[in-house]
Amino acid sequence: MSESGVTGDGVRGVRPGRQAPTGAGGGRRRHRRGRGEQPMVPDAAFSSYYGKPVLKKPTWKPLDIAGYLYLGGLAGASSLLAAGGQVTGRPGLAAPAKLGAAGAISLSLAALVHDLGRPARFLNMLRVFKPTSPMSVGSWLLAGYAPLTLTAAATEVAGRYRLLGSAATVASAVLGPAVATYTAVLLSDTAVPSWHEGHRELPFVFAGSAATAASGLALAAAPPAQAGPARRLAVLGAALELGAFRVMKRRMGLTAEPFEQGRPHLLLRAAEALTAGGAALALCCGRDRRLALAAGAALLTGSAALRFGVFHAGVASAEDPKYTVVPQRERLERRGR
Amino acid sequence: MRDGDEDRGRLWYGPQPDVAGDSGYPDAPPRMGFFTDTSVCIGCKACEVACKEWNAIPEDGLVWTGMSYDNTQGLGADTWRHVAFIEQRKPFGGQEPGVAHEDVDVFAAAARLGTDASSPGPGATAPPPGRAPEGAPAGQISPLSPDGRTELRWLMSSDVCKHCTHAACLDVCPTGALFRTEFGTVVVQEDICNGCGYCVPACPYGVIDQREDDGRVWKCTLCYDRLGVGMEPACAKSCPTDSIQFGPLDELRERAQARVAQLHAAGVPDARLYGESPEDGVGGDGAFFLLLDEPEVYGLPPDPVVTTRDLPAMWRHAALAAGSLLALALGSFARRPR
Ligand code: SF4
Numbered sequence: 001m002s003e004s005g006v007t008g009d010g011v012r013g014v015r016p017g018r019q020a021p022t023g024a025g026g027g028r029r030r031h032r033r034g035r036g037e038q039p040m041v042p043d044a045a046f047s048s049y050y051g052k053p054v055l056k057k058p059t060w061k062p063l064d065i066a067g068y069l070y071l072g073g074l075a076g077a078s079s080l081l082a083a084g085g086q087v088t089g090r091p092g093l094a095a096p097a098k099l100g101a102a103g104a105i106s107l108s109l110a111a112l113v114h115d116l117g118r119p120a121r122f123l124n125m126l127r128v129f130k131p132t133s134p135m136s137v138g139s140w141l142l143a144g145y146a147p148l149t150l151t152a153a154a155t156e157v158a159g160r161y162r163l164l165g166s167a168a169t170v171a172s173a174v175l176g177p178a179v180a181t182y183t184a185v186l187l188s189d190t191a192v193p194s195w196h197e198g199h200r201e202l203p204f205v206f207a208g209s210a211a212t213a214a215s216g217l218a219l220a221a222a223p224p225a226q227a228g229p230a231r232r233l234a235v236l237g238a239a240l241e242l243g244a245f246r247v248m249k250r251r252m253g254l255t256a257e258p259f260e261q262g263r264p265h266l267l268l269r270a271a272e273a274l275t276a277g278g279a280a281l282a283l284c285c286g287r288d289r290r291l292a293l294a295a296g297a298a299l300l301t302g303s304a305a306l307r308f309g310v311f312h313a314g315v316a317s318a319e320d321p322k323y324t325v326v327p328q329r330e331r332l333e334r335r336g337r
Numbered sequence: 338m339r340d341g342d343e344d345r346g347r348l349w350y351g352p353q354p355d356v357a358g359d360s361g362y363p364d365a366p367p368r369m370g371f372f373t374d375t376s377v378c379i380g381c382k383a384c385e386v387a388c389k390e391w392n393a394i395p396e397d398g399l400v401w402t403g404m405s406y407d408n409t410q411g412l413g414a415d416t417w418r419h420v421a422f423i424e425q426r427k428p429f430g431g432q433e434p435g436v437a438h439e440d441v442d443v444f445a446a447a448a449r450l451g452t453d454a455s456s457p458g459p460g461a462t463a464p465p466p467g468r469a470p471e472g473a474p475a476g477q478i479s480p481l482s483p484d485g486r487t488e489l490r491w492l493m494s495s496d497v498c499k500h501c502t503h504a505a506c507l508d509v510c511p512t513g514a515l516f517r518t519e520f521g522t523v524v525v526q527e528d529i530c531n532g533c534g535y536c537v538p539a540c541p542y543g544v545i546d547q548r549e550d551d552g553r554v555w556k557c558t559l560c561y562d563r564l565g566v567g568m569e570p571a572c573a574k575s576c577p578t579d580s581i582q583f584g585p586l587d588e589l590r591e592r593a594q595a596r597v598a599q600l601h602a603a604g605v606p607d608a609r610l611y612g613e614s615p616e617d618g619v620g621g622d623g624a625f626f627l628l629l630d631e632p633e634v635y636g637l638p639p640d641p642v643v644t645t646r647d648l649p650a651m652w653r654h655a656a657l658a659a660g661s662l663l664a665l666a667l668g669s670f671a672r673r674p675r
């Protein structure tokens with residue numbers, strides 16, 4: 001009876017990559033270098049099909065979609081500052097916030113349409129309303145929100161129809177928070193491990209990040225005497241963002257690892273430093289015009305870095321079968337299969 | 338399981354005995370699906386070819402991968418059936434690789450077929466009477482070579498869209514391009530898809546993908562056009578070993594259970610069904626499999642869950658977060674007591 005050492009070159013001897021081990025812990029794995037980072041969870045052995053990803057990674061273009069998340073947050077929270085400024089008699093704060101919200105939401109819509117495979121079919125988004133699809137909910141939300149911000153901004157610029165402008169400002173502030181946080185659901189409602197597993201905390205991270213971005217814009221553009229609420233919002237937003245991100249990473253286990261590696265890691269560290277630094281600067285010396293400008297720029301950049309970091313970490317988690325297979329395997333074992 | 342009316346309610350998760358009815362087809366035909374029995378797959382790739390031919394799918398890249406006989410690599414926009422090849426160092430009955438055949442006159446052997454006990458006729462899977470190895474019930478299957486087991490096993494499996502009971506791709510599609518057919522399958526309407534790409538990362542099996550030069554997404558339709566006129570899908574039609582079986586899902590599930598029991602009795606303890614159970618994370622697959630190793634070895638997720646199971650929780654948390662943002666803003670504008 002013959003033995004089968006069947007290999008590519010005829011004789012015995014194993015070519016790595018051709019022989020798959022059997023079972024769950026077979027151990028085909030891909031090693032990722034974490035730039036001297038300690039992995040949060042020890043490397044688990046697992047099987048995969050030639051190291052191929054189980055999932056399809058998102059086809060979204062990073063600039064379009066991470067930019068969309070960022071601009072949506074900036075717009076949503078700016079609407080809050082605009083309404084607050086209007087109601088409390090701070091026209092210097094309300095005006096840039098209204099313009100910021102309108103500009104950001106227009107740009108974000110453009111990014112969304114640009115990302116479609118068939119941009120001409122953009123309006124197909126409004127064929128149906130599906131609560132099971134965050135993108136459908138978001139489209140309808142934006143369909144209501146964007147005209148309101150544009151009205152608010154247009155009446156501000158024209159200096160006419162003030163009553164209509166006020167109504168639009170207040171209405172956009174009602175929808176604003178939803179615009180800022182629904183994007184977290186958009187990411188989480190996928191099979192992408194590092195997006196899905198954080199679905200409880202990610203909306204809070206995005207809410208905080210939206211607050212810091214909007215207050216950054218207000219700090220940079222409003223006269224310091226009227227920017228007090230923006231300074232406070234920067235601090236509160238930074239605290240919410242950084243705190244929620246911590247909690248999220250702790251709860252995610254292995255799927256938090258992509259946040260700690262490679263490009264997402266750099267982006268998220270930068271986001272942390274810029275957000276914390278910007279908020280501190282706003283608090284201590286936001287009354288100085290130039291320092292307020294610096295704080296505003298730091299907060300705006302920090303919020304953008306956060307969205308790009310989260311986006312890229314998700315893509316990385318979809319590209320490595322480890323983050324799909326290992327948590328699922330552990331789940332099965334916990335269920336005592 | 339609960340009964341009647343409740344079952345027909347819109348379930349987001351868990352068993353759903355009437356998918357088509359739930360999607361609004363009052364008198365739907367039985368749910369149709371695939372049972373892919375990988376234990377009889379011979380890796381001929383007839384299914385891949387038939388699928389491409391019938392559905393006029395463009396070329397999906399011509400490369401040599403070195404991944405055993407698999408140069409297709411995986412499902413995608415231009416690959417709706419994919420045969421996986423896995424070479425393992427593991428005893429597997431019946432295969433005799435490396436046996437020299439130079440001294441065998443195949444024509445003489447063929448002429449002898451069925452004439453004596455050591456040369457059973459075509460179609461016979463039973464070992465000759467009296468020579469069935471221990472553990473293998475005579476008259477059913479011969480998994481063991483008489484003089485011991487071989488060391489290599491070569492797993493082949495034809496993968497396809499699972500046509501999930503709770504299909505994440507369908508749930509998240511904002512245009513309604515993805516829809517549930519009367520047969521309980523999941524199909525993209527290419528004249529509606531705007532290429533938003535949301536379905537791509539939503540699929541827990543990594544099936545659906547965007548065609549780059551076209552912008553839209555594509556995947557297996559379970560040959561919706563053929564089903565409509567009472568024909569079976571092209572892949573199942575072309576499969577020479579009936580590894581791909583097509584039929585009403587209930588019937589396939591019964592057949593699959595029997596096949597697993599048969600394999601277990603025959604000494605293949607690794608045989609297991611994948612995606613068959615309506616209790617699993619996607620409510621059961623419309624296209625399920627009999628595998629001979631853990632799912633991840635074939636590139637399948639071991640415990641997939643439809644992402645929309647958690648969607649109510651996601652909306653709740655997003656609403657809370659929106660409330661927090663509002664509270665932060667109110668707090669920022671609150672007058673400090675002087
Ligand atoms: S396997 Fe993926 S593409 Fe197929 S129905 Fe399920 S979720 Fe949709």
Ligand code: SF4
Nearest residue numbers: 510530531533534536
């Ligand atoms: S890419 Fe097409 S099929 Fe997929 S979710 Fe978007 S519109 Fe629906």
